Amino acid sequence: MRVLYLMLLPGVAYYIIYKYIPVYGVLIAFKDYDILSGILRSPWADPWYKHFQFFFESPYFSQLLTNTFLISLYKTVWGTIPAIGVALLIHEGRSLWLNRIVQTLSYMPHFLSYVIIYGIAIAFLSETSGLVNRWVVEAGGNGIPFLTSTAYFRSVLVGTDVWKDLGWGAIIYLAAMSSIDATLYEAARIDGAGRLRRIWHVTLPGIRSVIILLLVLKVGSALDAGFEQIYIMYNLQVMPVADIIDTWVFRVGLEQLNFSLATAVGLFKSLIGLVLIFLSNKLARRWGGNLW
Amino acid sequence: MVSRGNERYFDYFINVLLILLAVISVFPLLYVFAVSITPYSEVLRNGGFVLIPRRITFEAYKALFGMDAIPRAFLVTSFVTVMNTLINLVLTVLMAYTLSRKHLVGRSFFIFLIVFTMMFGGGLIPTYLVVKGTGLLNTVWAMIIPGAMSTWNVLVVKTFFESLPEELFESGRIDGAGEFTVLLRLALPLSIPVLMTIGLFCVVGSWNTFFSAVYYITDPGLNPLQVIIRGLLLSSEQMEYNADIVLPTTTLQMASVVAASLPVILVYPFVQKHLTKGMLIGAVKG
Numbered sequence: 208m209r210v211l212y213l214m215l216l217p218g219v220a221y222y223i224i225y226k227y228i229p230v231y232g233v234l235i236a237f238k239d240y241d242i243l244s245g246i247l248r249s250p251w252a253d254p255w256y257k258h259f260q261f262f263f264e265s266p267y268f269s270q271l272l273t274n275t276f277l278i279s280l281y282k283t284v285w286g287t288i289p290a291i292g293v294a295l296l297i298h299e300g301r302s303l304w305l306n307r308i309v310q311t312l313s314y315m316p317h318f319l320s321y322v323i324i325y326g327i328a329i330a331f332l333s334e335t336s337g338l339v340n341r342w343v344v345e346a347g348g349n350g351i352p353f354l355t356s357t358a359y360f361r362s363v364l365v366g367t368d369v370w371k372d373l374g375w376g377a378i379i380y381l382a383a384m385s386s387i388d389a390t391l392y393e394a395a396r397i398d399g400a401g402r403l404r405r406i407w408h409v410t411l412p413g414i415r416s417v418i419i420l421l422l423v424l425k426v427g428s429a430l431d432a433g434f435e436q437i438y439i440m441y442n443l444q445v446m447p448v449a450d451i452i453d454t455w456v457f458r459v460g461l462e463q464l465n466f467s468l469a470t471a472v473g474l475f476k477s478l479i480g481l482v483l484i485f486l487s488n489k490l491a492r493r494w495g496g497n498l499w
Numbered sequence: 500m501v502s503r504g505n506e507r508y509f510d511y512f513i514n515v516l517l518i519l520l521a522v523i524s525v526f527p528l529l530y531v532f533a534v535s536i537t538p539y540s541e542v543l544r545n546g547g548f549v550l551i552p553r554r555i556t557f558e559a560y561k562a563l564f565g566m567d568a569i570p571r572a573f574l575v576t577s578f579v580t581v582m583n584t585l586i587n588l589v590l591t592v593l594m595a596y597t598l599s600r601k602h603l604v605g606r607s608f609f610i611f612l613i614v615f616t617m618m619f620g621g622g623l624i625p626t627y628l629v630v631k632g633t634g635l636l637n638t639v640w641a642m643i644i645p646g647a648m649s650t651w652n653v654l655v656v657k658t659f660f661e662s663l664p665e666e667l668f669e670s671g672r673i674d675g676a677g678e679f680t681v682l683l684r685l686a687l688p689l690s691i692p693v694l695m696t697i698g699l700f701c702v703v704g705s706w707n708t709f710f711s712a713v714y715y716i717t718d719p720g721l722n723p724l725q726v727i728i729r730g731l732l733l734s735s736e737q738m739e740y741n742a743d744i745v746l747p748t749t750t751l752q753m754a755s756v757v758a759a760s761l762p763v764i765l766v767y768p769f770v771q772k773h774l775t776k777g778m779l780i781g782a783v784k785g
Contacts, residue, residue, distance in 0.1 A: 235625065300517050323760045338548060456622070477620065
């Protein structure tokens with residue numbers, strides 16, 4: 208028994224130091240944190256909700272919240288539909304070797320970093336040297352500032368993300384499809400249903416609960432719009448449509464060293480996130496409970 | 500009845516779409532690669548479109564690796580990748596094994612301890628202060644230690660250990676083996692597939708290290724590859740005025756993208772064999 212606890216020790220130490228002490232550090236959201244004094248000796252904010260109030264009343268508040276929710280929503284919708292389509296294609300494909308090649312190739316972009324994705328986006332969409340704009344200019348049009356205009360930026364963000372996870376997102380739907388009872392297909396065929404009708408009446412209803420469950424679980428991370436991708440791809444011109452809570456916290460906290468305000472906003476986000484997680488778990492239990 | 504001919508056309512149609520999907524997945528990478536090895540004048544002559552270059556040049560790669568920052572960034576990233584993967588595997592296995600022993604007193608408390616962190620954390624600034632407090636700021640370890648474990652991986656490996664037959668462990672203990680020996684001699688050899696899966700995910704993840712460097716590293720000499728590459732992608736304007744580099748920036752940028760993604764693409768075939776299974780273990784559990 209003692210050996211077991213000894214084996215547990217390094218992991219528990221890791222969790223306490225790097226996961227739980229930061230939870231205690233959340234206190235600085237309620238203090239006027241001063242680097243030299245440390246958390247305990249820094250004075251309490253007056254009133255204690257001062258930093259929260261500042262954020263709620265600031266002009267950024269509604270913009271950040273809108274951007275965060277919208278980008279997250281677009282990514283959910285446009286991440287789900289193509290993934291189901293890809294899963295259907297692979298499920299319907301009758302050539303095993305072709306299926307395998309397609310799966311191998313379409314999962315791969317998932318493993319590339321967002322820096323690489325940004326590089327690829329530049330290769331295609333850059334206003335001066337991108338492939339698409341060369342074609343546009345050659346066809347007599349003007350270069351389109353895909354990466355630097357508020358009109359296109361969100362689409363580029365969502366589009367590149369969809370490309371990255373096109374095949375990867377299909378895995379789970381594919382697994383659900385392959386567990387559909389084969390006799391259902393047989394019965395539908397005998398009833399005279401063609402391939403499309405079988406997809407519509409057997410395959411799609413067969414994965415309905417998985418789709419609902421995944422969407423419901425997405426609710427839990429509705430405030431996570433993808434810090435990494437946005438931080439890497441955004442620039443000053445697109446700030447009004449691209450800036451999300453996470454990127455703002457980063458700038459205010461680590462670039463402007465306003466630790467208390469950044470922590471307060473981070474805490475606000477975590478608390479909303481926590482409520483959403485409980486909500487989505489509750490919904491999942493009610494709607495998707497018959498799944499596994 | 501549905502005619503047989505219709506079914507066949509449907510199959511053709513599906514196959515065409517599948518091929519299209521494969522092309523969409525790899526074309527961007529092939530294009531980037533082609534641009535990186537084609538003389539820029541040729542790219543321009545073809546209206547920007549090259550897939551199979553007629554003339555090949557490795558000038559961009561020579562220039563890339565001739566910069567001070569790139570070889571050093573490769574070194575930093577490789578170090579982070581190896582150390583992070585090793586530490587991750589050791590800590591994960593130790594914790595997953597103990598948590599899989601049902602008679603451990605306080606087991607559910609420890610499980611709650613780690614699962615709680617999946618739902619709530621201190622956030623960026625408090626974590627930054629801890630990293631600073633533990634003296635990791637501006638060391639390579641800042642990119643390794645704070646991400647040394649993932650709760651998700653612990654749960655996946657724990658589930659796997661629990662699925663192994665209990666009799667096996669019992670027989671080991673009857674033969675007088677301690678817990679550590681049981682883990683090392685019995686549990687580990689059986690769990691190689693699952694360890695490969697999380698290990699390779701970890702390799703890819705740490706090769707892509709970007710954020711911990713943005714947060715915790717200010718010394719440019721310690722920047723990992725992804726940070727340097729992003730710098731190259733952003734600084735196109737300044738580079739044009741740099742007299743030392745006569746190479747067109749686009750070619751250089753694309754070469755840097757290829758160089759940074761190549762290792763991932765090379766290990767990918769090994770990951771690929773295991774990943775569906777690993778992913779589904781996680782999904783069914785969650």
